[in-house]
Amino acid sequence: PHAPGPPLGQNLAFINPNDNCQVARTVSLVTLDTTYFPDARNTGVPSLRYKTTFGTGEIDYNVAPGVSLTSTTAYYHHRVDGILSGTNAGFAGSSLSSDNRFHRSDFTQEVRLQSDWQDKPVNFLIGGFYQDAEVANTVFVQGNAAMGLPRTLLAGTNDVSIRTYS
Numbered sequence: 001p002h003a004p005g006p007p008l009g010q011n012l013a014f015i016n017p018n019d020n021c022q023v024a025r026t027v028s029l030v031t032l033d034t035t036y037f038p039d040a041r042n043t044g045v046p047s048l049r050y051k052t053t054f055g056t057g058e059i060d061y062n063v064a065p066g067v068s069l070t071s072t073t074a075y076y077h078h079r080v081d082g083i084l085s086g087t088n089a090g091f092a093g094s095s096l097s098s099d100n101r102f103h104r105s106d107f108t109q110e111v112r113l114q115s116d117w118q119d120k121p122v123n124f125l126i127g128g129f130y131q132d133a134e135v136a137n138t139v140f141v142q143g144n145a146a147m148g149l150p151r152t153l154l155a156g157t158n159d160v161s162i163r164t165y166s
Contacts, residue, residue, distance in 0.1 A: 032083070041083050
């Protein structure tokens with residue numbers, strides 16, 4: 001199989017010698033060797049997938065002359081799933097990998113009743129707002145065993161629920 005890599009701290013060539021260091025659409029990335037990154041998903045092949053879905057709707061209704069009611073509804077859903085070389089090494093193997101799963105969803109509702117009286121010195125605006133949202137972020141950072149780094153450098157989940165009324 002694989003011989004152990006160089007000791008930690010020894011100079012390694014992380015930049016691909018074929019890279020001309022110019023701004024371009026070509027990027028060299030090294031696959032994470034699952035011998036040294038045993039928990040790497042996707043057989044160690046770096047990947048990043050994301051999907052965003054959103055929409056809004058608004059309804060306006062004239063309640064009386066100079067008085068309107070507006071209702072605005074919005075939905076937002078975003079998901080990111082990725083496993084990446086933590087150093088974006090293009091030649092030698094990366095010293096760490098980053099595995100991230102992120103999710104956010106929002107639902108909001110706003111209602112406003114407002115006047116627009118041109119012939120009166122005072123108008124009014126009254127309304128309400130509601131938000132129901134969730135954010136979840138799971139991160140797993142793995143060290144390269146060939147470099148003597150620990151298998152798990154960081155692992156955690158951060159979940160936040162949001163409820164807003166005003």
